[in-house]
Amino acid sequence: MNVLEVANVSKSYGGIVALNGCSLNVAEGQIAGLIGPNGSGKTTLFNVMTGYEKVDGGTVTFAGRPITNAKPDTIFGMGVGRTFQLTRIFPRLTVIENMHVAVQRQGMLGLLSRWSSSGEHQRALELLDFVGISRLKSLPAGNLSYGQKKLLEFAFILIANPKVILLDEPAGGVNPAMINVLAGRIRELNRQGITFLVVEHNMEFVMNLCHHVTVMHRGTPIAAGRPAEVRQNPAVLEAYLGD
Amino acid sequence: MTDSMAKLLKVGSLLLLLVLALLFPFIAGNSTYVTIAIFAFGFAAAATGWNVFSGYTGYIALGHAAYYGIGGYTLAILCQHWHIAGGWIPFLLVPLAGLVAAVFSVPLGAIALRTRRHTFVVVTIATFFILQLMSYNLRGLTNGSSGIDFPLITDWGINIPGISFADFYVLPFYYVALALTLVALAVSWFVRNSKFGLGLLAIRDDEDRALGLGVRTGPSKLFAFVISAFFAGAAGALLSYYIGGVQPTFTFDALFDVAIALMVFFGGIGTLAGPILGALVLESVQKYSATVFTQGGGGVYLIIYGALFLVVVLLLPQGVIPSLSILWNKYVLRRIEPTDAAEDTSAGTPGAGPVGDRLPRVNEGASA
Incomplete structure (x- = not known):
């Protein structure tokens, strides 16, 4: 069963076509990869799937429910979390405060309660420990290194218990030793039932991690399949090396 | 120093400051200084309220003089229409005046908050001028440019042996101003x-991202705006009552906005104590210099203001409280750094320490 379905989606910026009749399915319980040369439309596809950009045409559905052009918070509330290529954390909040921002969806009385004594606090600490930055919990997030910010963004998405997570270059800027640990964490979460869609330029990371890989070129998928199949696909080699 | 000792020291210091504030009129021994303190605490309450909105969300509002004016006029109109005599009763109506200002701020804030950044600043300034014009022109209600006088206070109903009426006169105003500041500080804390405050701080850092994570940005900003208008209105009511009347020129005073913004920036925007420190220093300097330097049209305080700001901008650019906080953290970090460096060899193992390629930098920009 497909948990995310993108059907014939188009998106242009002025005269530049970012997505051109793009269709993509992500099966439930999968770690799916999305690769392609720079400017192939991967991040734009992420943006339209999570409500940060409106589509010009086509549809997006999540678990059978239409989410085309829905607001980002609505989509997030339904269970689709995402990280950004350039991390978007809250730099002047501490690491632990960042973790609590993503659990704001509650009534007014809940909002007036103290965040540090909430039930989510313990879980926030556990998740920081899970990604390995719990010791930095009291530091302003802006003081973290780029890789640490990536991990923080990943952790604060997890606290909202998403069903699907879209990771935009999760390994970018993360030190090589940590990349393997990060892949292990993604696999562990996947075993717990979370579906992943990963955009990444680090081919080794994608090929080792993903069950299924889709290759984008000029705003549309040109190949899809198991990593080993995609790697051999002449159209993929052409897209990466041809122009 | 252990955490519990640090906490104890903090609570002890705050209690000492509170006792000093309570005893100040008797320590000062001069009603002129108490008058200065009344204005300083009145502005401290307004600045603390302003900081709840502008400091926490990053939206700089420069139209809160409108709510200060609404508060002042509300109390004056209520006293006039309900024939309330001078004395204690108007103090009880100060929260009501703040509430009326808060009610006004709902539609005005809702309109202004449809915009962001510079446009928001301009819209808030515009709302101020609209309300000032209304105070000139709604003569049946506001008495136009003549304004409205508060009822005279001829007797507080309390006689304390050894304290004259003139000396006692300022005390109720002082304690109400102090109470208002403490309430504003408690609300700010x-x-x-x-969680609501955390949402506001997230808006300050990246509003669209906060919205994407489910923070109700619109209602949160409006609620914070209304809170800040309440304290501006309450401060306007109290200080107008102390002055003895309201007039469009000085009750709707554009300089009020500049003053509270400067106070908050001086002390440290987005901090708890910064607005109070800024108000106590700057308002005291202004009122004191106006008292001492009677020549030159009372503008000497501007020179002192300028000098103070030069010092703060050059030496403490983020405001007094955050800058001192950074210096303190640097000092602490220097002391613990050798230990941390040794521990950091475990970096990169989840659950066993920081994942990083270097030590974290000092705690810059943390709220005090």
């Missing part, structure tokens, strides 16, 4: 530590 409560907001800062609540």
Whole structure:
């Protein structure tokens, strides 16, 4: 069963076509990869799937429910979390405060309660420990290194218990030793039932991690399949090396 | 120093400051200084309220003089229409005046908050001028440019042996101003530590991202705006009552906005104590210099203001409280750094320490 379905989606910026009749399915319980040369439309596809950009045409559905052009918070509330290529954390909040921002969806009385004594606090600490930055919990997030910010963004998405997570270059800027640990964490979460869609330029990371890989070129998928199949696909080699 | 000792020291210092504030009129021994303190605490309450909105969300509002004016006029109109005599009763109506200002702020804030950044600043300034014009022109209600006088206070109903009426006169105003500041501080603390406050701080850093994570940005900003208008209105009511009347020129005073913004920036925007420190220093300097330097049209305080700001901008650019906080953290970090460096060899193992390629930098920009 497909948990995310993108059907014939188009998106242009002025005269530049970012997505051109793009269709993509992500099966439930999968770690799916999305690769392609720079400017192939991967991040734009992420943006339209999570409500940060409106589509010009086509549809997006999540678990059978239409989410085309829905607001980002609505989509997030339904269970689709995402990280950004350039991390978007809250730099002047501490690491632990960042973790609590993503659990704001509650009534007014809940909002007036103290965040540090909430039930989510313990879980926030556990998740920081899970990604390995719990010791930095009291530091302003802006003081973290780029890789640490990536991990923080990943952790604060997890606290909202998403069903699907879209990771935009999760390994970018993360030190090589940590990349393997990060892949292990993604696999562990996947075993717990979370579906992943990963955009990444680090081919080794994608090929080792993903069950299924889709290759984008000029705003549309040109190949899809198991990593080993995609790697051999002449159209993929052409897209990466041809122009 | 252990955490519990640090906490004890903090609570002890705050209690000492509170006792000093309570005893100040008797320590000062001069009603002129108490008058200065009344204005300083009145502005401290307004600045603390302003900080709940502008400091926490990053939206700089420069139209809160409108709510200060609404508060002042509300109390004056209520006293006039309900024939309230001078004395204690108007103090009880100060929260009501703040509430009326808060009610006004709902539609005005809702309109202004449809915009962001510079446009928001301009819209808030515009709302101020609209309300000032209304105070000139709604003569049946506001008495136009003549304004409205508050009822004279001829007797507080309390006689303390050894204290004259003139000396006692300022005391109720002082304690109400102090109470208003403490309430504003408590609200600011409560907001800062609540999930609602966390949402406001997230808006300050990246509003669209906060919205994407489910923070109700619109209602949160409006609620904070209304809180800040309440304290501006309450401060306007109290200080107008002390002055003895309201007039469009000085009750709707554009300089009020500049003053509270400067106070908050001086002390440290987005901090708890910064607005109070800024108000106590700057308002005291202004009122004191106006008292001492009677020549030159009372503008000497501007020179002192300028000098103070030069010092703060050059030496403490983020405001007094955050800058001192950074210096303190640097000092602490220097002391613990050798230990941390040794521990950091475990970096990169989840659950066993920081994942990083270097030591974290000092705690810059943390709220005090």
